[in-house]
Amino acid sequence: MKTAVIVFPGSNCDRDVQIALRNATDSEPLMIWHQETEMPSIDLIVIPGGFSYGDYLRSGAMAAHSPIMREVVSRAQSGTPTLGICNGFQILTETGLLPGALMRNTSLKFACCSVFLRVENSYSAFTHHYDDEEIISMPIAHLDGSFYTDDFTLTKLIDNSLVAFRYCDASGNTSKEANPNGSLHNIAGIFNSSRNVLGMMPHPERSTDPIMGRTDGARLFDALVASF
Amino acid sequence: MIRQPRINHGAKRLLTESYNTVKAQIHITLKTGVLDPQGKAIESALGDLGFDGISNVRQGKLIELDLTESDYGKARALIDNLCTQLLANTVIEDFAIELDD
Amino acid sequence: MIRQPRINHGAKRLLTESYNTVKAQIHITLKTGVLDPQGKAIESALGDLGFDGISNVRQGKLIELDLTESDYGKARALIDNLCTQLLANTVIEDFAIELDD
Amino acid sequence: MANSTITAELVAEHGLDDKEAEHMIEVLGREPNITELGIFSVMWSEHCSYKSSKKWLRELPTQAPWVIHGPGENAGAIDIGDGQAIVFKIESHNHPSFIEPYQGAATGVGGILRDVFTMGARPIANLNALRFGNPENNKTRHLVSGVVSGIGGYGNCVGIPTVGGECGFHPCYDGNILVNAMSVGLVEHDRIHCARASGPGNLVIYLGAKTGRDGIHGATMASAGFDDAVDAKRPTVQVGDPFTEKLLLEACLELMATDAIVAIQDMGAAGLTSSSFEMASRGDLGIEIDLDQVPLREPGMSAYEIMLSESQERMLMVIRPDRVEDARKIFSKWELDFAVIGQVTNSGRMVIRHQNTIAADLPIKPLADSAPEYDRTWVRKETSLSTPKPATEPDIDTALNLLISCPDLSSKRWIWEQYDHTVMADTVQLPGGDAAVIRVHGTAKGIALTTDCTPRYCAANAVEGGRQAVAESWRNLTAVGAQPLAITNCLNFGNPERPETMGQFVGTIEGMTEACRILNMPVVSGNVSFYNETRGSPVHPTPTIGGVGLIESLNSMQRIAIDEAGLHLILIGSTYGHLGASLYLREIHGIEDGPPPPVNLNLEQKHGSLVRSLIHRGTVRACHDISDGGLLVAVAEMSLAGGTGVTLFLPETDIAPHAFWFGEDQGRYVLAVEDKNVEPILLTCCSENIPALQLGTSGGSHISVEESFQISLADLSYKHETWFPDFMKNTDNRSVED
Numbered sequence A: 001m002k003t004a005v006i007v008f009p010g011s012n013c014d015r016d017v018q019i020a021l022r023n024a025t026d027s028e029p030l031m032i033w034h035q036e037t038e039m040p041s042i043d044l045i046v047i048p049g050g051f052s053y054g055d056y057l058r059s060g061a062m063a064a065h066s067p068i069m070r071e072v073v074s075r076a077q078s079g080t081p082t083l084g085i086c087n088g089f090q091i092l093t094e095t096g097l098l099p100g101a102l103m104r105n106t107s108l109k110f111a112c113c114s115v116f117l118r119v120e121n122s123y124s125a126f127t128h129h130y131d132d133e134e135i136i137s138m139p140i141a142h143l144d145g146s147f148y149t150d151d152f153t154l155t156k157l158i159d160n161s162l163v164a165f166r167y168c169d170a171s172g173n174t175s176k177e178a179n180p181n182g183s184l185h186n187i188a189g190i191f192n193s194s195r196n197v198l199g200m201m202p203h204p205e206r207s208t209d210p211i212m213g214r215t216d217g218a219r220l221f222d223a224l225v226a227s228f
Numbered sequence B, C: 001m002i003r004q005p006r007i008n009h010g011a012k013r014l015l016t017e018s019y020n021t022v023k024a025q026i027h028i029t030l031k032t033g034v035l036d037p038q039g040k041a042i043e044s045a046l047g048d049l050g051f052d053g054i055s056n057v058r059q060g061k062l063i064e065l066d067l068t069e070s071d072y073g074k075a076r077a078l079i080d081n082l083c084t085q086l087l088a089n090t091v092i093e094d095f096a097i098e099l100d101d
Numbered sequence D: 001m002a003n004s005t006i007t008a009e010l011v012a013e014h015g016l017d018d019k020e021a022e023h024m025i026e027v028l029g030r031e032p033n034i035t036e037l038g039i040f041s042v043m044w045s046e047h048c049s050y051k052s053s054k055k056w057l058r059e060l061p062t063q064a065p066w067v068i069h070g071p072g073e074n075a076g077a078i079d080i081g082d083g084q085a086i087v088f089k090i091e092s093h094n095h096p097s098f099i100e101p102y103q104g105a106a107t108g109v110g111g112i113l114r115d116v117f118t119m120g121a122r123p124i125a126n127l128n129a130l131r132f133g134n135p136e137n138n139k140t141r142h143l144v145s146g147v148v149s150g151i152g153g154y155g156n157c158v159g160i161p162t163v164g165g166e167c168g169f170h171p172c173y174d175g176n177i178l179v180n181a182m183s184v185g186l187v188e189h190d191r192i193h194c195a196r197a198s199g200p201g202n203l204v205i206y207l208g209a210k211t212g213r214d215g216i217h218g219a220t221m222a223s224a225g226f227d228d229a230v231d232a233k234r235p236t237v238q239v240g241d242p243f244t245e246k247l248l249l250e251a252c253l254e255l256m257a258t259d260a261i262v263a264i265q266d267m268g269a270a271g272l273t274s275s276s277f278e279m280a281s282r283g284d285l286g287i288e289i290d291l292d293q294v295p296l297r298e299p300g301m302s303a304y305e306i307m308l309s310e311s312q313e314r315m316l317m318v319i320r321p322d323r324v325e326d327a328r329k330i331f332s333k334w335e336l337d338f339a340v341i342g343q344v345t346n347s348g349r350m351v352i353r354h355q356n357t358i359a360a361d362l363p364i365k366p367l368a369d370s371a372p373e374y375d376r377t378w379v380r381k382e383t384s385l386s387t388p389k390p391a392t393e394p395d396i397d398t399a400l401n402l403l404i405s406c407p408d409l410s411s412k413r414w415i416w417e418q419y420d421h422t423v424m425a426d427t428v429q430l431p432g433g434d435a436a437v438i439r440v441h442g443t444a445k446g447i448a449l450t451t452d453c454t455p456r457y458c459a460a461n462a463v464e465g466g467r468q469a470v471a472e473s474w475r476n477l478t479a480v481g482a483q484p485l486a487i488t489n490c491l492n493f494g495n496p497e498r499p500e501t502m503g504q505f506v507g508t509i510e511g512m513t514e515a516c517r518i519l520n521m522p523v524v525s526g527n528v529s530f531y532n533e534t535r536g537s538p539v540h541p542t543p544t545i546g547g548v549g550l551i552e553s554l555n556s557m558q559r560i561a562i563d564e565a566g567l568h569l570i571l572i573g574s575t576y577g578h579l580g581a582s583l584y585l586r587e588i589h590g591i592e593d594g595p596p597p598p599v600n601l602n603l604e605q606k607h608g609s610l611v612r613s614l615i616h617r618g619t620v621r622a623c624h625d626i627s628d629g630g631l632l633v634a635v636a637e638m639s640l641a642g643g644t645g646v647t648l649f650l651p652e653t654d655i656a657p658h659a660f661w662f663g664e665d666q667g668r669y670v671l672a673v674e675d676k677n678v679e680p681i682l683l684t685c686c687s688e689n690i691p692a693l694q695l696g697t698s699g700g701s702h703i704s705v706e707e708s709f710q711i712s713l714a715d716l717s718y719k720h721e722t723w724f725p726d727f728m729k730n731t732d733n734r735s736v737e738d
């Protein structure tokens, strides 16, 4: 399986994702600098977290216009599995590959902690190693993670089962207290309409190692390998 | 000088219209000479996007609010006070106030 | 309407003055209905500080830049383009442009 | 400006006293011009020259077989085996953070990161030691909010996990908060870079952000106390640009992977002046700089301003001429401003050109060698020898509730959750334990990190306080199973021109020296911050110790959490019930008096070594050292961390219960062990003549002391967790950055 990680100035989870992919696929992911305009044939594209362009202006806004993103958009539109994590999710919404926007956390503070997620749809290349409604745990670390979209789009997301993960408590309740950033409907991750693009705020690549005490993220990468 | 009417504000204004409400618009900008990393980054991104001939990009804050104080002098003094105490970081920022009814 | 001269801009403007430079000021505001946690936070802080009678606080962005384009129509079109493409996220934000020379 | 006459007032404004002014003219052989005066003034400022502290800093032990670079380089470096080294340093950004908390703290992080990656190391962790004034002082909240978001804002953006630190409150910091930032990096031995210029003809390269009029005179500002004119100093505030820092970090490390760089130095305090000066003086060479080549942010800057600017995110390096092309490629990939601004010469002089004139021409070695060094008058303060005895004592459970939720002991989750502490995916022990542990990337080794100081002990007795700060750091490293290796330190004091303050400084060094020697943990880097006082009222002496230890195999890493029932608690070390200068007296009785607990370094060493070996043998399930708040607080912290209750019994003793539970005797640990290991551990302790005492067992959802009280863990946890967020509630919602 050939994977690629897109690297922007200010990306800082690129190495973490590189390692998670290396371990999951047993091969070296291609690290692609944002100035590139083409890429070879690729089976999975990952846009990692970080602060592309310092998150200045708006998180993800400037990276969305990087040369390589034109190519990423066209690959994603023609079906290549594409995963945006944290800043990567923000970039995907800025390019329009995913709907909505990620706004400032309602606490106005950066939030780094471990959260519980409820798997809302296990029917995708990314999530088929989880069970529907399974409760998993991953770390988050962001300032702009509050998912927002208009009512019309929100209804569409929900009606078409395009919500991938929602923040919940240990027993699976998607309560206000379990929402770390004020996201609408506790949304933590969404798919595009053909479910080959996933954007999520939590960091699966930071929960792949038993020594960290959590491995739920590894199952997402393993699922991708298995579905290839 | 060309001045375009503000876009899309009509609706909001109507909702809050009242006889003794003053609308204030506060511009908060970085002091001259203070580094503006955001403006700098936007400027260099513009070049990459092919927008030429743009320079001196500076990013500031815009704060809008309604005030139930019909006396302009008092309203201005109050907002001035508010800016110094809370809205602007006067160590590095300047502010300018526009009142409007 | 009361309009106060901008503070402290004289010096900066002089430095960059040139015959065919247009100054643009872009106001980026959240669309009506979009939650504004920053505005809300300011509003609640105001209450704590004892500032009464203030409501509808909204926080937006102010971007200022210089443009070497003497044709106003073209300048406006260019900045409009710039805002739609980069400066504003039209999913959640509106923008208004003021040009000035 | 070059021609303005140098008046006595101008010299005084530059912080040089009469003797120093005379000396300057002697060194130069003539009157300086304004640029030269500016250079002298920053080079001879307390901040850059360490003129009041140098004599005493020499006493600190700096050697051990594993020390690669001790003090003198941008940061210290120690060997951790396998050809790898850890590079680390701590630095203060106190004054700027008081003036503008967000930017002051943010640029403090930026500065210390540059010190580390200048050495060729990739930063792998940051820590921060913070001291604020009285929580009831209105300004405190605003400062906490700004400082914490500034530290997070910078470190998070660069992508370095902020994994630990400390945060305390005391009215002595009302007018002078302390913001000490520590950074730790990892590097292969053969990639360590130094700041010693060599090879006349090699080029001097400027890299990074453009130079603006930021922080001109920052170094002299950090060398003067605050007075009422603080507002006038405001325009010197610098704004950090973590995005540029990240690019700088990547560009430097990419270039350092080649052998293009001869010497490299970040532009920190006193900017271009001290960086160029120090590189040349370390190599005993000269340097020529053409200021017209320096990338400027603002037009019309004078030579004086360019030389003294403290704009952030800038580096200076010496590169072989045939490597400039390689460098250019890397720098332009990272979209960084870059310019060849001069060259290394063998003239021994620093020659600065600007707009076709010579703006400065100074002899390097004489200026460096003759920098003032003072043996300032010092007196040792009388220390209180007796501990007041309040007439009545509260119930133990009441006191525990109060202590666990007091500002200093309350959970600091509100802080660390604003720091990305998991980026880089190597943080194996998160904030909340005795020391943070970072896996050495790609290996099974771990690096343990902690910052420590107990200022109330230092105020009561500087020597004992100095000893204790080092010992506590050593203990925290030990408690996670690490072998303590070395420390960095940030010495925060008042005005050294006051004999009492100087006496505290001298005493602290004496205590630290002794502790470092006996615990075999040398000092490899550090920083001194004097003049932390407002209108004659100094901060408590606060020698922040940043400790680094090595865990050979992460399998033997230890945590503080008791998370299973049926474990037995064992107290290691002697308990006398020492309450002098304790948190108990301060928080419960409002008394700040009495001598601090004495530190017996030999016992400290003996007890710690035993604990470490028990951990390595795999016989310990949880371990915590005892510090602020004493034994019962330590046990409560272990219980809270693991969500499992404990039942304790008060052993037979002459010590009053409150003194037993809350006394702060040093050299102690609490272990939680399985049933089968209790006997062997007690036997080992007995044979080594180390006091060990069984305290009780784990289980249930309460902390209880038999026949005395029972507190629900949930209640205690609520109190422990809510003080900080409740305190910050009113400012929480203030947008401080962007």
Ligand SMILES: Nc1ncnc2c1ncn2[C@@H]1O[C@H](COP(=O)(O)OP(=O)(O)O)[C@@H](O)[C@H]1O
Pocket: D128, D129, D130, D162, D163, D164, D165, D166, D167, D409, D412, D415, D416, D430, D431, D432, D433, D434, D435, D436, D451, D452, D476, D627, D628
């Ligand atoms: N400013 C801070 N930043 C990050 N972590 C902090 C900070 N202050 C305290 N902590 C964390 O809180 C925990 C308790 O701190 P402290 O009481 O100082 O520990 P100890 O007494 O063991 O030295 C530690 O894990 C420490 O790293």
Ligand SMILES: [Mg+2]
Pocket: D433, D434, D476, D625, D627
């Ligand atoms: Mg400890």
